[in-house]
Amino acid sequence: MLATPVRLARGPPGFPSFWRRSMDEFKRQATIAINMEGLREPTKPFPLIKFDQENSMAKCKVMSDQDMGGFSKASLTYIPGAAHHERNPEKEDAQKGGIIESDEGVEPAHTLFKGSISTELPPNKPDIQRSGYAAWRTRDRGMSLFGKLLWDIDPYSYLALRIKSDGRKYFVNIQTESIVPTDLHQHLLPTYTTGQWETVIIPFSQFVRTNYGFVVEPQKEMMRQKVRSVGIGLTDRVPGPFELRIADIYATNRPPAREMGREEAGFDLEEENHEGGTGMMDEIEPKRRKGEPERILI
Template sequence: MFATPVRLARGQPGFFRRSMDEFKRQAGIAIRLEGLHRPTRAFPLIYFDSPDSPDRCKIMSDATNFGGLSQASLSYVPGAKHREAEDGGRIVGGAGAGANGGTKELEETEEPAHALFKGSISTELPPNRADIQRSGFAAWRTRDRGYSLFGKLLWDIDPFAYLALRIKSDGRKYFVNIQTESIVPTDIHQHLLPTYTTGQWETVIIPFSAFVRTNYGMVVEPQKEMLRQKVRSVGIGLTDRVPGPFELCIADIYATNRPPTREVGREDSGFEFESQGGGMMGEIEPRQKKGEPERILI
């Protein structure tokens, strides 16, 4: 149960450190009586505010999965210190727009400390792999947090309604990915990363209810609500399969109850939904035609 050199090298704390951190977190919730009211402070998922913060993330691409030719890296860029706003949001340096394209309350001029997700997408198929028919993607996600004396470490973001990301985008089509401790391990909840000011720092806020349940990139039915009590990881992927370089800066990702200034819904998720019948019964019971007497199910 002790931390291995590999885990320590990746910036992950040891078993007893994780246990102590989890104890402090749960004790703080009890002392502040957070379970009795709606939280107002931001809940951190990943803050890229230290040189070892990218080590807590895992890089994935067609090159690492099956020998493709895309390249991707996640590196730390030093900058201004992050701090928390009174309304539960995060304030970091960098000139740009406010939440979801709104006006900023404070003027920020310094570049924030952040992680740079950078690389190049190639759609060329790997040689000597006849089983591969499509290529060209890159992504990163937070690593599994391991175990503590309290069991497997998962995020409980059920008291929060929104996911917030402080980013600077190049305008490409990125997706935000959330993985939970689901019955189907390969299920991922995804939403298009909305950007409004390309090349400038901005805070984008996405309702958790707007995320779409997918499996290997395909929409899965039924669309069950995200299991927000047991979140394993959060990350960002680029799957537009457009050859060429990409660059995305990420300062913070956190859960919050601060509503966005611009509404974002499931229709903005980047996925198309076909018009279908009403759930499981619609598959076995045909729709009632106009003028047809009502059928009563017993």
């Protein structure tokens, strides 16, 4: 479908109109220039997605192997709760970055990522030999007078997620405006208090570059100046229900309470064997064979 002027003016679902997006982007860039934010490290948190209002659901896209004929199920549901507040560090606070929080003792407004994983294969697609995944990501934010709207999180060092997990093996996914459009930067979602609300913080430097679930070499640095989307996926292929609650995801300069090593990213960074059966995503684009150069789409 062609992007007509009317469709461009209306904008993607859940996002403001073309002219409103252009004005918001102008205000954002003007604020950076006036406050000279590029000359010093920012202390305020930079929200990527806040599930504090029901219309935030329209800004996200849910995916599962059901899209390819599989039997896993997934949904995002808005759960009302306490308001979200940005808290900047006090002058005497040694930690530089701000955080997002809610009133203590009250569950924050959030989204419930819920469903069930099934590894049953579609009977009418014999070429698919593996299934069992569910995920969601933020939608593209559309265009403005300044071009495609992307997040510039280069001034920040960490990604923070306020979550309540069931303890399953989720991965955080970041997609950038890369010359290899199918690349993702991924990291295992760390959880330390299963069944309780917590804010987990991941250094951007610890994310691993992957393509269709496989580690890609060389491990190029994430293009943090042009971030398209952020999301969470469940690919442990363990049949059964899952439930993850997310209040907000934001960039910050507040370091995590405990140091994280590259080994906690959730990937074996040794050279992997790419030969073998096909998965649900391979129908979209086959995996690159060992020694084969990257297919770069321009």
